[in-house]
Amino acid sequence: MVKDIGIDLGTANVLIYLRDRGVILNEPSLVAVNNKTGEVIAAGAKAYQMLGRTPKDISIIHPLKGGVIADISIAEQMLEHFIRRLNLHSYIRKPDILICTPTNITTVEQKAIIQAAVKCGGQSIYLEEEPKVAAVGVGLDIFSPFGNMVIDMGGGTSDIAVLSMGSCVTSRSIKLAGDDLDHEITNYIKEEYQLIIGERTAEDIKMNLGTAIELEKESDMIIKGRDMTTGLPKSITIYSNEIYHCMKEVLETICEEARLVLEETPPELAGDIIDRGISITGGGALIHGMDQLLAEKLQVPVFVVDNPLNSVAIGTGKLLDRIKHDENPWSFIKRLFSSNRVVLNPTINMIEEKGEENDRK
CATH class of the missing domain: 3.30.420.40 (ATPase, nucleotide binding domain)
Structure with missing residues (x-):
């Protein structure tokens, strides 16, 4: 069947x-x-x-x-x-x-x-x-007359919505997400080190070193690519805070869009969100410190859900x-x-x- x-x-x-x-x-x-x-x-x-x-x-x-x-x-x-x-x-x-x-x-x-x-x-x-769909997947009761806010940070779009009684009360969808972070990393490595890297390498850097907050204790990673000057293979070492600075503008733009959604939210639902917090899903939820950055910018509790990718x-x-x-x-x-x-x-x-x-x- x-x-x-x-x-x-x-x-x-x-x-x-x-x-x-x-x-x-x-x-x-x-x-x-x-x-x-x-x-x-x-x-x-x-x-x-x-x-x-x-x-x-x-x-x-x-x-x-x-x-x-x-x-x-x-x-x-x-x-x-x-x-x-x-x-x-x-x-x-x-x-x-x-x-x-x-x-x-x-x-x-x-x-x-x-x-x-x-x-x-x-x-x-x-x-x-x-x-x-993401809210239902993490177990939120979106059909009740209470406000739930979800930020889904995927590969191509970041979708932000306040939900109540089965519908989106306020929402925004912006074409800034994981792919844009990859592009920012690629451009940074090219400009700073004159090294050309591929899509897979950029994604590996994001997954291993990506952070939404500046770190006191940095991690490092050796990456390989093609030198723009000589055309020969070359390897360099990069650090977490470098990646933080090149990702910062995209992540702060997503935070600003979330703030605008909250500004358009009716007061009663905004009160619910203060009590219930904001759930973040998608691959972007796995970026180190993303919940801390959003909580700092929005002044509301923010939680990374279990199993955000699924x-x-x-x-x-x-x-x-x-x-x-x-x-x-x-x-x-x-x-x-x-x-x-x-x-x-x-x-x-x-x-x-x-x-x-x-x-x-």
């Missing part, structure tokens, strides 16, 4: 959740493509191993950028590859799929995600906002269970059947009609 699946379609990683089995797939959002034939050679972990090591006739493609699909065709093939590996298809029916999205996703981006999921064999496709994927599974067992599915969830599109939220319907009208113009 086919089982419904939840997908955390992240810029950095794709996670797939299966009921009763938990997270059964966690692989990088990368695809290796033959430039001559257009054939997909590898996806996920195998493509990641090739990153920075391929000949000219093979490209490593990031089909998702900034939290949304940048290359629909490649994203479809990547999802198809992952779902086929899990062998979830059935002759009786196709699986229902719930996919999380950033809070400010456009109609065009929504349709791209839906199209990819349908072509991968999904029957009914549900889209839900990422911070809401929170969104776990939330997709919990939401699917709720949908399946609820006789009256929530109005804020959108459904797409293989033949008919059903939009339960009148506001969303109005937005889509307005978008189609603008397209006609």
Whole structure:
């Protein structure tokens, strides 16, 4: 019997959740493509191993950028590859799929995600906002009349939301996240040491030395790359506080966006957040001192949740269970059947009609 699946379609990683089995797939959002034939050679972990090591006739493609699909065709093939590996298809029916999205996703981006999921064999496709899914995944009761605040720091976007009674009361989604930290590290090493490093090295530096607060006792790391002056291989030693300074501007911008969300929050819900604190999820939650930086800037308790990398994927599974067992599915969830599109939220319907009208113009 086919089982419904939840997908955390992240810029950095794709996670797939299966009921009763938990997270059964966690692989990088990368695809290796033959430039001559257009054939997909590898996806996920195998493509990641090739990153920075391929000949000219093979490209490593990031089909998702900034939290949304940048290359629909490649994203479809990547999802198809992952779902086929899990062998979830059935002759009786196709699986229902719930996919999380950033809070400010456009109609065009929504349709791209839906199209990819349908072509991968999904029957009914549900889209839900990422911070809401993350909150459910960490066990917050977002359906009660109390305020909960979540900051989900992923690879392509940082989503910040205050939730109450099953909806986002105030929210922001900014395209500043883990990938931008990698770029800042790459640029710093290039300017300071005239050393060119690859994506994998930048990510390793972030994971091993990344810190949101200045440290009294620093850690160090030897990195290798290509010298810009001589063109020859070269290794250098870098330190934690160097990485702190090059990441500082991006992290403080995320803090400022969180402050603006709090400014727009109704007073009663703001009071709840003082009592309950702010939960941070995603890969960015693992940056050393991120909770301390946010607590200092926002003057509110901040907690790194258990298992922050899997929170969104776990939330997709919990939401699917709720949908399946609820006789009256929530109005804020959108459904797409293989033949008919059903939009339960009148506001969303109005937005889509307005978008189609603008397209006609």
